[in-house]
Amino acid sequence: MIKVGLILxxxxxxxxxxxxxxTVDDIEDVGSSLIVKIPNTKTKIPRIFVVTDVGNMLQLFRKYLSLRPPHVKHKRLFLYYKAGKCSSQPVGKNTMGKIPSVVASSSATLLADAGVDITTIKRHAGWKSTTVAEGYVENSIENKTKSANQVLVEAVDVKDVED
Known part of the structure; x- marks a missing residue:
């Protein structure tokens, strides 16, 4: 359950x-990927994203879904998982809450580290604020590395001129 939560x-x-x-109805398995619809967001703007099969993520999702008991009366995707089985009880906010606070920032950080622009990060996370996205770009290791390289190249050029 936690791995699927992290993936999504x-x-x-x-x-x-x-x-x-x-819910299980919010996810469409199209074979080579999953199309995930988030109908109710904090910003009130529905979002769609895709999960591809990097690192066999689809296999993990499908395995988790196959463990769903047939008698479950609700459509919520996340069910309690223990000893290789899912119960019919849905995972609550407190249990799930241990995952996403790290996930949202990790996702934005990964994008920023990959050099993705602010607009794309904002769209990905469903953020309206450019300030929030700028914080991830500003703190990106990739951007800090580029800045360090620029400063060091300048320092070396100045030293060569002085020698």
Whole structure:
């Protein structure tokens, strides 16, 4: 359950409520990927994202879904998982809440580290604020490395001129 939560959370920069309320009907398995719809978001703007089969993520999702008991009367995706089995009890906000706070920032950080622009990060996470996205770009290791390289190249050029 936690691995599937991490996969979906990182792929879609999902918040706790978005994961808790995710239903089996919100996910379409199209073979080579999953199309995930988040109908109820904090910003009131529905979001769609895709999960591809990097690292056999689809196999893990399908295995988790196959463990769903047939008698479950609700459509919520996340069920309590223990000893290789799922119960019919849905995972609550407090249990799920341990995952997304790290997931949303991890997803934005991964994008920023990959050099993705602010607009794309904002769209990915469903953020309206440029300030929030700028914080991830500013703190990106990739951007800090580029800055360090620029400063060091300048320092070396100045030293060569002085020698």
């Amino acid at each position: 959370g990182i792929a879609g920069a999902c918040r706790t409520d978005e994961l808790v309320n995710l």
